[in-house]
Amino acid sequence: MRMPDFWRAEGALWPARLLTPFAAVLGTLTLRRMARTGFRAPVPVxxxxxxxxxxxxKTPATIALAEAFSARGERPFVIMRxxxxxLAGPVAVDPRRHAAETVGDEALLLARAAPVIVARDRAAGARRAVAAGATLLLLDDALQNPHLIKDLTLALIxxxxxxxxxRVIPAGPLRAPLEGQWPQVDCAVIVGPDTAGIAARIGPAIPLHPARLEPAPEAAARLxxxxxxxxSGIGLPEKFEASLRACGAEIAAAHRFGDHHRFTPAEARRILAEAEQLGARPVTTEKDHVRLGGHPDLERLAxxxxxxxVTLRLAPETLDLAYRAVDSARSRISTASGPA
Structure with missing residues (x-):
């Protein structure tokens, strides 16, 4: 899916107004779904x-948390759709035999940091992960998903x-009305400078923590x-392009595709031909790169x-909050289980 221009604050108003009745229905249904009670896993979530x-x-944040908890001696598993x-799952992701077409591009990236279970039913995924030895579950893209009871929920902005x-989908990018989502969130993490007035909009409703995306130093030096x-085929391609400029790269051309776009051999050939014509080096994101396979032209582009x-640097207070939430959840689970 490619984000419509009118979803942005400066976009045209009439399409959003036209779609508002549909947004009201979808937003109500999503909030009702979020209010359901899910499965209580026997490990922190x-x-x-x-x-x-x-x-x-979300994906860089999940990787950052997986690495931080692994350094503490945890065995985190990522549960995702x-x-x-x-594949509907639950299935353990194996990058040696799975491709983006079967488990999704983000699952392949996350599998580099921690074991990943793909499951449309996240409760079933949780059971599979616990049986495999998980001491902690990280739910990727799960704010609106009610399948599991959560011990901590972070919302990335x-x-x-x-x-x-x-406005709410399809009139805007919100998955549900903001005020209805706030009670489900323990902390909002603002990625990059707050130039959109997020803090003013949220106010004291939930704690706000900063975070920043940093390009890998080696890649930045090469560019x-x-x-x-x-x-790129990501949700906000302008972020990728801003990172390139921050590295000192000169962008001769930029091609934006829909999020999770499946590149075709014809697109690969056009990108390579244009890059040669412009005397430019093709450059893309990690998430896009894992989708470049299955055909000689795609593999040539890869x-x-x-x-x-890029790496997401979470603030120390965010990590401390996560550590405390997990320790508290483990204490509760131990108390509920009673003596062995």
Missing amino acids: VAIGNFTAGGAG GHGGR DGAFGFGNG AGVRVLAF ARAEILP
Whole structure:
């Protein structure tokens, strides 16, 4: 899906107004779904989500939490739907035999940091993970999903995009009315400078913590002063392009595709031909790169394209909040279980 221009705060108003009745119905249904009581897992559960459709940094945040908890001696498993893949699961992701078409691009990225279970029924995924030895569950893109009771929920918000035009899908990018989602969130994490006025909109409703995306230093050094052709199929492609500029790259051309876009051989050939014509190096995101396979032209583009990995730096207070929530949940679980 490619984000319509009118979803942005500065977009045209008439399409949003026309779609508002449909948004009211969908928003109500989503809030009712969020209010359901889910399965209580026998290990702590941390959910990462966002208020809107589109990229806000959920995958890098999940990776950052997986690495932080692993360093503490935990064995975190990621439970996710596997958007863009066709397997309903629950299935343990194996990058050696699974592709983006089967489990989704994000699952392949997350599997580099922690074991991943793709499951449309997240309660079933949780049971599979616990049976495999998980001591902690990280739920990717789960703010609106009620299948599991959560011990901590973090909502990621892009500092530049904010809430777009502030309307609910399909009139805007919100998955449900903001005020109805706030009770489900323990902390909002603003990624990048808050140029969209997020803090003013949320006020004291929920705690706000900062975070920042950083390009990998090695990739940034390789791209400094380089003329590039950027191509991406992510929720907010302008974030990727801003990261390239921050590295000192010169963007000769930029091609934006819908989120989770499946590149075709013809598109791969066009990108390579245009890059050669412009004297530019093709460059893309990690998430897009894992979808470049299954055909010689796609594999040729994958071999030629530079990747710009990014890391999400969570604030110390965010990590402390997560650690306390997990420790508290484990104490509650131990008390409820009683003596062995």
